[in-house]
Amino acid sequence: MKITIIGFGYIGSVIGAVLSNRGHKVTAIDNNKNCIDELNNGVCHVPEPLLKEMISESVKSGLLSGSISYKDVGTSDVILVTVGTSLSDENDADLTALHDVFKNLSNYVNEGQVIMIKSTVPPGVTRLLVNKHLGSKDNIFVGFSPERLAEGDAIKELKELPIIVGGINDASTEKCSNFWVKALGSEVITVSSCEAAELVKLANNQWIDLNIALANELAILCDSLPYNIDILEIIRAANSLKKGQHFVNFLTPSIGVGGYCLTKDPWFVSTLGEKNHRSLQLPSAGRSVNDSMPHYCANRIINKLGLNGIKIEDVKVAILGYSFKTNSGDTRFSPMITFAKLLIDQGCNQITFFDSTIGYNEQIQDQLLRVHSWQECVKKADVVVFGAAHDDIKSIKIDDLKELISKNAIVFDGRRFFNKKEIDIIKKLGLNYMGVGRTFG
Template identity: 30%
Template sequence: MNEQAAQAETTQVQHPLNVAIIGGAGHVGLPFGLALCDCGHTVTLVDLNQSQLDIIRAGQMPFSEINADQLLPRALETGRLHCSTDFADLSTQDVIIVTIGTPVDEYLDPSLRAFDQVMEEVFQHTRPGQLLIIRSTVFPGVTERLGRLIAERNLQIDVSYCPERIAQGRALLELTQLPQLVSGCTEQACQRAADFFSDFGQEIIELSTVEAELGKLFTNSYRYINFSISNQFYMLAQRYDADFDRIYHAITYRYPRMNGFARAGFAGGPCLLKDTMQLASFNHNLLTLGQTAMAVNEGLPGFIVERLKKDHDLTGLTVEILGMAFKGNCDDPRSSLSYKLRKVLTLECRRVLCTDPFINSPDFVSLETILDESDILILGACHDDYRGVQTTKPLIDVFGFTARQEP
C-alpha cells in the first residue's frame, strides 16, 4: 500500500451505524461515504442523479479522487455501500448527512430555496432519535433556523452543523488529517456529532452553530481574497513589464512573514467565489474586500487578453488554452475561469483551441494539435501534463507553473 493509501486508512468502528448521505453522488458526499464504509458503517447514497448512481453501482468513480478507485469496489463488495433515489430510505437510518450544494442567485445572494426543498423532503421521512448533520455551506443562522423548525414539528431529531473543509481530489486523505469543526443546536447534538467524527481519529473543535457556519465561510473567503491580492500584484508587475515570478521568489525566499503569499492564477471552482458572496450578503454587502476580490479575480482573463492585444494582432491568430478544469490535476470544469477566458478570446481571435487531459469534450483537441496549430498558448490549469511543456511559441503562464521545478 502506498503512503497516500496508508494515510487514508481508517480504523473499524465498534458500533457501526446506518448512514444516509443526501447529495451522496457528489464531490463531497461520495468520498465521505466511502470513508465511512471503510471504517465499518453502512452508507446509502441518496441522490436524484440516477446516471451518476449507476456509474457508482458499476464500481466506477464519476470523478477523480485519490484512493477512491480502490475504496469504491471494496465498499460495494462488502455490501456496505448502497445507492438510492428514494428519500423514503431515510427512515431506516441512524444518521442523515446533507451535502447538497447551496448556490447563489442572480444577485449573488444565497439561494435557500433548493436547500429548503430538500429539507422538507427529509422531514417527511425522519424518525425520532436520528442525528441530522449538515455539511453543506450555508448562510449564517440557517442551522438554528432548521433546529427551530424541527422543534416546532416535534420531530425529535438532533441537528448539528459540521462543515467540510477538504480540497477536492484529496478528500479521502484530508478526512483523516484535518481537525473537524463540530456544532449542534443542543449540547446533545454537538456531542453526538463529535462522537461520530471521532471515528476518523481527528481532533474535534466544538463551536456554536453560527461560529461553525462563519468558520467555513471565513475559510473560503480568506483564500479567495488572498488569491486576489496575488492577482492584483501580478497585474501591477505586468504594467511595469516586471517578472512577477522573479519578484515572488525573491520576497518569499527564506522570509517566513511571506509564507501566506499565494501564487497568481485563476481562482475558480464551485466554492470560493460563491462563499465569499454569501459572506458579503450576510453583512448586507458591506464586505468590500470580497467584492473587490471578485472584481480582480474575475477580471484576470480579460486583463490577460488586453495585455496580449498590446503586442499581437489577435484577429488573425489561433490562441490555445492549456487546461479547462478549475484547478490542476482535476476533472471538474465548474466555474473554471478558463471558460471565461475562452469567451473573451473568441471575440478577439481568429480561432480558439482548448485541451484538457482530464475532461472529455467534443470541442477539445489533443495537446499535439495545440502545439502544432496554435500561435499563442495560455495556461488555464496547472495539470502535471503541462509541467515543462516544450514550445517555441509564446506561452502565457500567470501561475508560473511551467517553469517551476517539480517538488
Template identity: 25%
Template sequence: MTNINTINVSNKTAERLIEKIETKEAVIGVVGLGYVGLPLAVEKAKAGFKVIGFDVQEEKVEKVNNGENYIGDVIPADLKELVENEKLTATSDYSFINEVDAIAICVPTPLDIYKQPNMDYVERSAKAIALNLKEGTLVVLESTTYPGTTEELIKPILEEYGFKCGEEFFLAYSPERVDPGNKQFNTKNTPKVVGGVSENCTKVAATLYRAVLDGEIHEVSKPAVAEMEKILENTFRNINIGLANEMAVLCNKMGIDVWEVIDAAATKPYGFMPFYPGPGLGGHCIPIDPWYLTWKAREYNYHTKLIETAGEINNEMPDYVVKRIMEVLNKEGKALKGSKILVLGVAYKKDIDDYRESPVLPILSKLNQFGADWEAVDPHVREFKLQGEIHQPLKNVNYYELNSYDLVLITTDHTDFLFKEIAQDANLVLDTRNVKDIDSKIEHYHKM
C-alpha cells in the same frame, strides 16, 4: 471506544444513538453524492457503518450501485469493494431516510445571478428528510452556507412534523473541508468542526465523526460559529489571492516578476504567508463562499467592502489574461482575431477533473468574442460546457504541431504537460501559472 458517561449527554434518546454509533449499528445516510458527499459516504462505509447514499440524479445512483467511481478523491477499488460487500448502496427514493439513524446533507449551494445564495437544494433536501424522519435521528448539514442557515432554515422544516430538536432528533452543522487533488489531506484526516443546535446535538454529531475520521473533531458552541468559520477559511484565501493578483498586474506594468517577489517575501519566517496569482479563481468554494457572507451582512446593515473588492479583482483576472494575450500577439504584429490559440488546461487547478467556476471558461468566452480560433487540451476533463455548448478537450498535446499555433496559453499546470518541450517548440507562450520547468530566458516565453 468513547464512554457515554464521559461526554455528558442528558437525554436517553441521545444515549441510545451514541451507543448505536459506537457499536457501528447505526445506519448512515448521505444526501448528495457529488464531490463532498461520495467521499464522505465512502469513509463512513470504510469505518464499518452501513451507508445509504441519496441523490436525485439517477446516473450517479446507478454508477454507485455498479461500483463505478466518478470522483477523483475516491479510490475506485474502495468504492467497488464497499458496494460488493453491501456496505454502501445508493437510491433516489428518499423514503429510505426512515431507515437511517444519522444523515448528512451534502448538496450544492450555488449563487444566483445577483450573487445571492440559492438554497433550493438544501431546502428540498430538508423537506425530504422531514417527511421521512424518525425519532432519534441525527441530521448534519455539511453544505457551505451563510451563518444562521441551520437554525433559521433547517430546524423549522424538521420540527414541522412534531419532533423536538435536541430531544427527539439532533441537528448540527459541520462544514465540508475538501481540497480536490490534495495528496496530504483528504476527508479522512482533515480536522472537522462541529456545532450543534444544543449540547446534546453537538455531542452526538461529534461522536459520529470521531467514529469515522482520523482528524481532530473541534466542537464549537453553536451552528452559526461553524457556518461562519467555513466562510472565514475561504474568504481569507479569496482576499489574499486578490492581493496577489493585484500585485501581479502592478508588477507587470513595472517590469517586475511577481513570482520572484513572492518567493523573496516567503523567506521571512514570520508575518508572511505566500499566496500566488493566477488566471482567476475556480472551484465551488473560494469564488462563491464569501458572497454568502456579503449577502447576509446586508441584514445587519453592514457592507463587506474588503470582501467585495477582492472578489472584483479576482473576477477581473480572466479579462486581464485576454488583455495580456493581445499584448503578446501585438508585439509580433498579430491581432487576436483569427489567431490560433492552444489553451492548456480547463480544470480550475492542477491534476483534477473539476472545472466548476474555472476561470478558463470566461477566458474561452472572451476568445470567442474577439474571434480567436482556440483549442483546449485537458487530460483530466472529459467534456465541459461553454456558452450552452458541450466541448470535448483534446486529451494530449500534439508536440509535433505546436508551431502551428500562434500562441500557447498555460491556464492549468497539469503534471501531464511537458512544459519544457512546449516552451521550446511553441511560437509564443503566455504562462499564467509560473511553471517551474520553463526557462524564463526563452525570448518567446511570457508570464501573465
C-alpha cells in the same frame, strides 16, 4: 456505523467513498436518478483522483449503495447533508435543495438520529431548517460541519483536516463530534453553536479569495513596474515573516479563481452584511479582482501579439489545462471559460485544449476543439497557455514542447509556475515567456 449521505455530487461522493472504505455502511440519496443508477453500477463521474476506484470497490463490497427514496433513512445512525447551495439571483445561498431535503427528512427521521449539514450556508440556516421542518420532533441531534476540503486532494484532506462542528445545542455538538472521531478518527474542533460553525466556512473561503486577490493585484503591479520583478520571488521572501503565532502566507496569483465555492461564498458574506445593515467592502473587492484575471491575461496576450504585428485572427492558441483546479477535472466556473470566450470575442477562431482530468462526455464551449494528447494540442500553436498544473501537464518537457509549437510562440504561464531555470531555457529557445506578475528579462 450506518450512514446516509443526501446529495451525492462532488462532496457527497468523496465523503461516501472515504466512509465506506473505512467499513461503514453508506447509503447515498440523490434526486438525480441517473447519478444513483450509475452509483449502483459502481460508476462515478466526479473528476477527483482515486475516487472512481474507491467507489467501485465500495459498491462491490456492498458497503455503498444509492437510492432516490428516503424510506430507509430512519435506520441510519447519522445523516449527512451535502446538496448544492448555489448563488441565488439575490447573491445569497439558494436553499431550495436544503428545504426539500429537510421536508423529506421530517417524514422519516427517528429519535436519537444525528443530522449534520455539510453544504455551505450563511449563519442561521441550520437552525431555520430545524425550526421549519423538524420543530415538532424530539431528541433529534442536528449540527453544522463545514466542508473545507479542496478538490484535487479531497480524499487526503478529508482524512487529515481537522473537522469543525457546532450543533443546535450542546448535546448535538457532542453527538456530531463523536461521529467524526469514531468514523474517521478525525481531530474535531467544536465551536459553540451551529451559527459559529456556519460562519467558520465562510470566513475560510473569504480569507482564501481575498488572499489570492491580493497576490493577483501585487502580480499586476509587478507586471507594470520597470524592474523585472518576479512575484513568486517576492511571495517566497515575504512569507518568511512571522506575525503573531503564524507566518505571513501569500497564496499564488494566477489566470483566475474558479470553482463552485470561491466564486459564491464571498457573496454570501457580502449579503449577510447587507441583511444585517453592514456594508462590507472586501468581499466584492476580492471577487472583482479575481474575476478580472482572465481578462487581464487575455488582453496581455493580445497586446503582445499586436506588438509583434500579429492579429489574433491568425493565431492558433493551445490551452493546456482547462479545469479550475490542479488535478481535479471540475470545470464549474473555471476562469478558462472566460479566458477562452474573450479570445473568441476578439476574433480568435483556432483554440484547442487538452485536459485529461475532464470526463470525455462533458460538454465544453462549442468553439473549442478538444484533443486527447498535449502533443496534438500544441502542434503549430502560436500561443500555448498553461491554464492548470495537472501532473501530466506539469511533466511536459520544454524541449519536447519546442519541437511542436511555432517558432517564437508565446508560452503563457497561467498557473504552471515555471522556475527561473526553465524560463531561461524557454527564452534561449527563442520563445516568448509571459507569466502573471513575472515579467522579467
